[in-house]
Amino acid sequence: MMLVATTLLAGCQPVKPPAPPQQVTTTNSEDTVTVATTEGVTVIDVVSPRGIGAAQVRLTPALTDGSLQVRFHLQGLEQATFDNGAMRLTLSVASHPPYPVSQTLTRNGVSRALSAGDELWATVVLTPDDAATPTIPLMAGAFVITLPASFSDEAASTLSIRWIDFYR
DSSP: OHHHHHHHHHTOOOOOOOOOOOSEEESSTTOEEEEEEETTEEEEEEEOTTSEEEEEEEOOTTTSSSEEEEEEESSOOSEEEEEOSSEEEEEEEOSSTTOOEEEEEEETTEEEEEOTTSTTOOEEEEEESSSSOOOSSOSSEEEEEEOOHHHHHSSOSEEEEEEEOTTO
């Protein structure tokens, strides 16, 4: 009896759960897009040597439970577009001081310009790696964009991101 049980157990293999779907896909192989959540903030870091690219980020409930930030490690940000399937936010940062930001929201095929007081306005901050005053071209640091809360509240499973650097 013991021999039969040992033989049956020897043929058993542990069951491996299926690998989770890939969280990020990029259009350019040299681009690096990572996602991490810390203290209720989901941060999407984008490093793009060519300065032009796109990525798809699979959104899970854990990623959309809190603030959603995108950090572009670029010298300039001619244009960034965020599309969650329900709405598309397009923004640009001027390359001259005081670096004004313009934003347009498209929902249900209708586009409208946003102003800084709008609830769908994304916060944009130039964050240099050192203590220096941020200037464009941003030689080391990131353009940190905090998307509006309602942007991640939408019932979307994917966030499409596209970017263009002035200095590509």
